[in-house]
Amino acid sequence: MDIRFEEPALTGSYDVVGSFPKSFGYGVEESSTSADKPRILLMGLRRSGKSSIQKVVFHKMSPNETLFLESTNKIYKDDISSSSFVNFQIWDFPGQVDFFDPTFDSEMIFKGTGALIFVIDAQDDYVEPLGRLHLTVSRAYKVNPDINFEVFIHKVDGLSDDHKIETQRDIHQRANDDLADASLEKLHLSFYLTSIYDHSIFEAFSKVVQKLIPQLATLENLLNIFISHSGIEKAFLFDVVSKIYIATDSSPVDMQSYELCCDMIDVVIDVSCIYGLMQDGSGCAYDKKSLAIIKLNNTTVLYLKEVTKFLALVCILREESFERKGLIEYNFHCFRKAIHEVFEVGTSPQGISSSSSSLTGLKYATLNGSAV
Amino acid sequence: MKGGSSIGHQSFVYPGSVLKMNALVALCHFCELHGPRTLFCTEALHPPSPSPSSQAGVPVPGDRDRDGDREGEGLTMRANSSTTQRGEMCDGCRSLPASHPGFVSIDDETGIRFLSHQHPRQPQLFSVVRQACVRSLSCEVCPGREGPIFFGDEQHGFVFSHTFFIKDSLARGFQRWYSIVMVAMDRIYLINSWPFLLRHLRLTIQSLQSTALKVFDNEQGVCPQRAVRMNSVFSPAVFPHQRSGNAARSLTSLTQHPNLWASLHSSFSWLLKACGSRLTEKLLEGAPTEDTLVLIERQTEQEEEMSCWEGAEGGGSKSQRHLSESELGHDFLCDYAKLDELPGPKFRSLRHLRQVLGAAEFRQLVWHVLMGNQVIWRGADPGLIQSAFTVLKSLVPVGCVRSVPYSAQYEEAYKCNFLGLSPDVPIPTHVSSSEFSVLVDVSSERSCQISVMGEDDVSSLYQFTISSANTQPTDRGPTLLNKLEVALSNENLSVDVVSHCLLCLKEEWMNKVKVLFKFSKVDGRGREDTQKVLALLGATGPGEEDNVRLLKFWMTGLSKTYKSHLMTAVRGGERSPSQ
Numbered sequence: 001m002d003i004r005f006e007e008p009a010l011t012g013s014y015d016v017v018g019s020f021p022k023s024f025g026y027g028v029e030e031s032s033t034s035a036d037k038p039r040i041l042l043m044g045l046r047r048s049g050k051s052s053i054q055k056v057v058f059h060k061m062s063p064n065e066t067l068f069l070e071s072t073n074k075i076y077k078d079d080i081s082s083s084s085f086v087n088f089q090i091w092d093f094p095g096q097v098d099f100f101d102p103t104f105d106s107e108m109i110f111k112g113t114g115a116l117i118f119v120i121d122a123q124d125d126y127v128e129p130l131g132r133l134h135l136t137v138s139r140a141y142k143v144n145p146d147i148n149f150e151v152f153i154h155k156v157d158g159l160s161d162d163h164k165i166e167t168q169r170d171i172h173q174r175a176n177d178d179l180a181d182a183s184l185e186k187l188h189l190s191f192y193l194t195s196i197y198d199h200s201i202f203e204a205f206s207k208v209v210q211k212l213i214p215q216l217a218t219l220e221n222l223l224n225i226f227i228s229h230s231g232i233e234k235a236f237l238f239d240v241v242s243k244i245y246i247a248t249d250s251s252p253v254d255m256q257s258y259e260l261c262c263d264m265i266d267v268v269i270d271v272s273c274i275y276g277l278m279q280d281g282s283g284c285a286y287d288k289k290s291l292a293i294i295k296l297n298n299t300t301v302l303y304l305k306e307v308t309k310f311l312a313l314v315c316i317l318r319e320e321s322f323e324r325k326g327l328i329e330y331n332f333h334c335f336r337k338a339i340h341e342v343f344e345v346g347t348s349p350q351g352i353s354s355s356s357s358s359l360t361g362l363k364y365a366t367l368n369g370s371a372v
Numbered sequence: 373m374k375g376g377s378s379i380g381h382q383s384f385v386y387p388g389s390v391l392k393m394n395a396l397v398a399l400c401h402f403c404e405l406h407g408p409r410t411l412f413c414t415e416a417l418h419p420p421s422p423s424p425s426s427q428a429g430v431p432v433p434g435d436r437d438r439d440g441d442r443e444g445e446g447l448t449m450r451a452n453s454s455t456t457q458r459g460e461m462c463d464g465c466r467s468l469p470a471s472h473p474g475f476v477s478i479d480d481e482t483g484i485r486f487l488s489h490q491h492p493r494q495p496q497l498f499s500v501v502r503q504a505c506v507r508s509l510s511c512e513v514c515p516g517r518e519g520p521i522f523f524g525d526e527q528h529g530f531v532f533s534h535t536f537f538i539k540d541s542l543a544r545g546f547q548r549w550y551s552i553v554m555v556a557m558d559r560i561y562l563i564n565s566w567p568f569l570l571r572h573l574r575l576t577i578q579s580l581q582s583t584a585l586k587v588f589d590n591e592q593g594v595c596p597q598r599a600v601r602m603n604s605v606f607s608p609a610v611f612p613h614q615r616s617g618n619a620a621r622s623l624t625s626l627t628q629h630p631n632l633w634a635s636l637h638s639s640f641s642w643l644l645k646a647c648g649s650r651l652t653e654k655l656l657e658g659a660p661t662e663d664t665l666v667l668i669e670r671q672t673e674q675e676e677e678m679s680c681w682e683g684a685e686g687g688g689s690k691s692q693r694h695l696s697e698s699e700l701g702h703d704f705l706c707d708y709a710k711l712d713e714l715p716g717p718k719f720r721s722l723r724h725l726r727q728v729l730g731a732a733e734f735r736q737l738v739w740h741v742l743m744g745n746q747v748i749w750r751g752a753d754p755g756l757i758q759s760a761f762t763v764l765k766s767l768v769p770v771g772c773v774r775s776v777p778y779s780a781q782y783e784e785a786y787k788c789n790f791l792g793l794s795p796d797v798p799i800p801t802h803v804s805s806s807e808f809s810v811l812v813d814v815s816s817e818r819s820c821q822i823s824v825m826g827e828d829d830v831s832s833l834y835q836f837t838i839s840s841a842n843t844q845p846t847d848r849g850p851t852l853l854n855k856l857e858v859a860l861s862n863e864n865l866s867v868d869v870v871s872h873c874l875l876c877l878k879e880e881w882m883n884k885v886k887v888l889f890k891f892s893k894v895d896g897r898g899r900e901d902t903q904k905v906l907a908l909l910g911a912t913g914p915g916e917e918d919n920v921r922l923l924k925f926w927m928t929g930l931s932k933t934y935k936s937h938l939m940t941a942v943r944g945g946e947r948s949p950s951q
Contacts, residue, residue: 046404047544068598070545073402074510096407097510 038112039077039089040208043136044119045129046071046095049154049196053119054078054092056196057205058242063196085239085246085310086209088114100139110143114212117150122167122193123158130171134178141187150190150208151175157195164193199259206244218342219247226335230328231321236261236314237307237339240269240286246311261314264302268292286312295319303328307336308343394418395556395647396492397640400505401465402549404620408509409465410501411550411623412633413492414640416648419483464548464620466490468633475637479645486641488633500529500555508533508551520570522563530559532569536577539588540626546588548626552577554643565647572646576639583627662882663770665931717833718759721867722874723860725763728831733838735857739846740810741767742853743918744925746785746803750793751814754778756834757792760812765790766874767856769882771929785809810840849915850922852877884909885926890938893927 042050052066058080076092091109093099100106110116118136120129137149153171156164172191179187192204210216219237227235227249234257236245243262272285290312292304299319307313313332322328396415403409467490468474474489487493492501504524508531512521518537524530535551552573556562562569624632719725726734741747741764749757758777765773775790776783782800783791785808793799795814803809815835859865859873891897891905906912911919 068545070547071402071404071543071549073408073549074513094402094407094510096403096405097506098407 038114038212039091040212041091041093041109041113041116042119043093043116044095045121045132048095048119048121048129050095050119051076051092052196053152053154053194053201053205054090057201057244058084058090066196080242083310084241085308086242086244088212100135106139107143110140110147113140113144113147115148115150115208116140117152117208119152119154120171121155122153122164123155126167126171130174130178133175134182137179137187137189138182138184141184145186148190148208148211149187150192150204152192152194152201152204154194156193156200157197168193199255199262202242202244202262203253203255203258205242206246209244210246213246215342216247219339220250222335222338222342223247223249226331227315230315230317230331231324232303232315232317232328234316238265238312238314239310240265240312241310257316260302260316264292264294264304264314265312267294268304293322305332305336307339311339394558395554395562395644396497396501397552397554397643398492398501398505399467399636400509400551400553401623402509403462403465404543404548405462406465408506409461410491410505411465411467412488412490412636413501414486414488414637414644415492415494415497416641416644417485417487419485462620463622463625466622467624475634477638477641484645486637486644488637488640497555501553503528504531504533504553504555505551507531508535508553509549520566520573522566524555524559529555529557530562531555532562532566534570534573534577536581538581538584538623538626540584540621541588541591542621548621550623554647561651564651568647568650569643572643576636580623580627583629587626587628661879662929662931662934665933666769666771666929669931669933716753716755717829718755719763720759721871722763722766722856723867723870725760726860729836729838731857731861733836735853736840736846737810737812737838738764738767738853738856739918740840740842742850742925743808743921744768744772744789744928745807745840745842746789746791746809747812748782748791748793748799748803748809749812749814750795750797750799751812751834752795752816753814753834754792756814761790761792766871767878769878769926769929771931772926773929804839805841807840807842807844810838810842813837813839844917849913849918851910851913851915851919852881852922853918854915881922881926882929884911885923885930886934888923889927889930889935 042054044050051069051072052061052063054076055061055066055069056063058078072092072094074094078090078092080090081087099109116137118129118133120126120133133151140147140149151171153168156167159167168191172189175189179185179189190207192200192207194201194204213219223235223237226232234251234254235249236258237247238245238261243265245258245261268290269285272290276285277283286306288306290304290306292302294302294304296302301317301319301322303313303315303317303322305313313335394416396413398413399411401409401411472489474487476488477486478484479486492498507523508521512523512533514521514535518535520532520534522530522532531553533551533553535549537547538550539546540548554562554569554573629635719728729737737747747764749760751757754777761775761777765775773790774788776788776792777790778792778794780794780797782793782797782803785803799811804811813836815837816833855877856874859870865873887909888902888905892902897905903912906916906920911923913919
């Protein structure tokens with residue numbers, strides 16, 4: 001039972017839904033209103049690419065198709081918790097409307113937010129967006145200081161590498177200068193270079209989501225232990241539907257490895273859809289028994305195994321290490337069990353210190369971890 | 373203006389004060405650059421209300437618009453918080469140029485003026501419309517996205533909104549988002565107008581959409597946008613890319629309609645006018661009596677007949693109608709008008725009648741009236757007879773009265789229960805020997821001159837002879853009559869008080885009639901049960917027979933609405949078991 005449900009000290013409390021274990025018969029799980037789930041906001045000027053990001057990452061839209069997306073005219077609240085590990089809502093805002101106008105309830109919008117992603121179009125002049133960024137961020141900070149502020153410097157596919165770095169540095173500096181002028185030094189902004197035409201958007205989104213997972217350190221630890229004991233080079237814990245990874249081991253992440261793993265997931269799911277379904281088309285392409293081993297011609301092996309309903313472990317290892325397959329499998333078995341335990345623990349009174357910070361609870365429940 | 377033909381008058385009986393319909397219609401657009409914007413607004417100005425802005429007549433349009441722009445739709449994000457950006461309007465959100473005086477239509481019947489321009493004239497309406505616009509475009513959702521929605525509150529008014537898309541080959545998703553809203557302060561009025569508004573707004577929207585679709589197809593045929601965009605994205609020449617390029621396109625260019633705003637003005641004005649005249653409100657103090665309901669029913673029937681006749685005969689038969697009405701004596705109200713025109717002495721009240729006729733004769737006469745027998749007055753003075761009828765009619769419910777004020781021949785009892793005849797009309801024997809009629813012969817003592825002094829003195833001029841074949845005793849009941857006599861003979865009570873007393877007695881007995889009706893006719897109970905009810909109603913006792921007759925007679929005066937309501941209510945529901 002989730003005690004937080006009863007705790008009156010929480011201001012603006014919402015139901016900690018995703019972490020409810022299946023056995024909890026309260027029935028609130030399905031019926032919790034959308035206002036209760038934590039959320040990620042996508043804001044920015046018009047035509048900066050917010051709707052495209054949301055569609056490409058979570059709805060598998062082809063980047064070319066995003067050219068024909070309609071202009072967003074109201075807040076689009078996308079709830080992806082049923083298909084993704086990510087148990088929160090993505091709110092896509094229309095760029096033309098000022099949501100700090102008294103007509104709108106900015107309290108309500110920002111109180112329940114875990115992360116605010118501000119999208120800047122790098123191919124256009126960024127003076128105006130910077131101004132808006134400052135405005136948005138400072139107002140949101142006033143309402144809710146615990147929001148993670150992320151800035152996506154978007155559409156960098158058209159820029160050369162030097163230009164990219166230059167742009168990022170420039171934006172970074174100006175934004176922080178503005179904040180310093182407004183004496184909001186405590187406000188931290190993270191910058192990412194993204195584009196929907198390659199995997200950078202997924203990478204950036206992965207980092208954003210990771211910051212909202214309280215169990216991150218534990219997961220990383222587990223992964224470290226696992227790879228060191230199994231002779232694996234790199235391992236990612238992927239959310240299969242959106243292809244963002246929620247944890248990786250401590251070794252540095254190489255973009256190519258990440259892309260490789262993404263592609264592998266695509267292949268596995270596609271093949272499963274063809275051969276893995278029943279005669280009548282029922283069944284799931286991705287289930288408990290999903291397992292894939294792909295041997296590349298440069299002696300690298302890719303290994304995919306199901307961990308939970310939404311998560312898969314993807315590892316990159318050398319062919320020699322893969323000879324000790326039995327050991328790896330046993331280690332994986334322990335790892336999988338541990339992961340389940342971590343997420344089950346997540347539902348029980350871990351953060352219920354009656355400390356006043358109600359917003360630890362906010363970052364808390366962004367997971368569908370216990371869904372097995 | 374569209375369709376001036378009869379819309380069909382529907383009366384809406386409504387307790388409460390009469391409100392002036394005050395609404396406006398606006399076309400809103402979600403602009404690519406600026407977000408939700410009011411494009412075009414039509415309001416109705418009622419002549420008596422002196423609003424400050426109308427005192428100056430039509431204000432200088434330029435000033436007003438600048439004010440409108442300066443206040444700004446306010447919801448456009450201002451990146452630098454500078455005021456320069458506030459007032460800007462692109463092609464997409466500017467409908468009429470600032471110098472345009474707008475459109476005015478004047479309704480000659482009512483004097484209402486319909487004004488249209490980009491923004492509403494009165495400043496207090498401005499924020500109401502803006503709020504409605506924002507909510508309609510950016511907040512409320514309906515299934516399928518194109519459809520009607522109702523929302524609102526006391527503070528910002530109630531809004532009926534219909535959103536829709538207009539195809540645009542240069543737009544991002546190939547369509548643009550619009551809505552038509554109707555804003556009013558009266559919630560019930562708007563909700564009651566829902567089907568009407570929906571029907572007509574749909575027509576307007578469909579015509580806009582089809583016009584725009586033709587333009588869209590043309591443009592696509594010339595240069596298909598999908599190909600252009602796919603290719604242009606990857607060409608370096610595009611950089612810096614078209615941020616503001618195809619952002620704004622006015623509705624006029626989307627539809628290629630030469631007089632778009634003028635025709636929208638006429639559509640919206642018609643909508644306001646028609647919506648306003650569809651429903652009327654009547655002030656009602658307290659619950660309506662059965663008499664009122666019957667009167668309303670008759671009036672409605674008459675109006676329907678009138679419209680039927682006019683339709684059938686091309687409206688030229690008014691004189692015919694009046695004649696037939698006077699023959700049948702349908703029109704209750706007509707009597708009053710005619711009465712004043714006739715000269716001669718008249719009966720003023722029941723007390724006066726009683727005085728003139730004498731207590732016993734009065735009682736006899738009134739007994740017959742209350743029992744539902746035919747009351748025939750024969751005499752030379754139609755005015756006198758009619759006044760007598762007017763006084764006697766007040767004794768029974770309106771629904772029980774069928775009168776022929778004056779006729780040259782005898783009319784059967786089923787046609788009328790109040791019959792006035794000229795002196796030489798013979799009464800058929802079956803009537804004179806019938807128990808169910810009473811005859812009053814009016815004869816004048818002096819055959820000629822009426823002295824100027826005694827004009828109003830009925831008793832000195834006329835003699836009244838009452839005859840009837842009735843064998844029943846008239847002095848036992850009904851209870852109502854007994855009570856009435858007590859009131860009439862009490863000289864301390866004025867005539868007005870007596871008439872109010874009569875009204876109360878009538879209501880009391882009408883209620884008893886209703887109970888009996890439900891009990892016996894609707895529920896179909898047997899004699900024994902009915903007897904019990906009668907005891908309950910206080911109808912038993914010495915005058916029981918008469919009371920029962922009265923109740924049965926008065927049952928015929930119930931309004932149709934009431935009867936049908938009871939019938940359907942019973943048939944639909946379950947029979948309640950007797951206690």
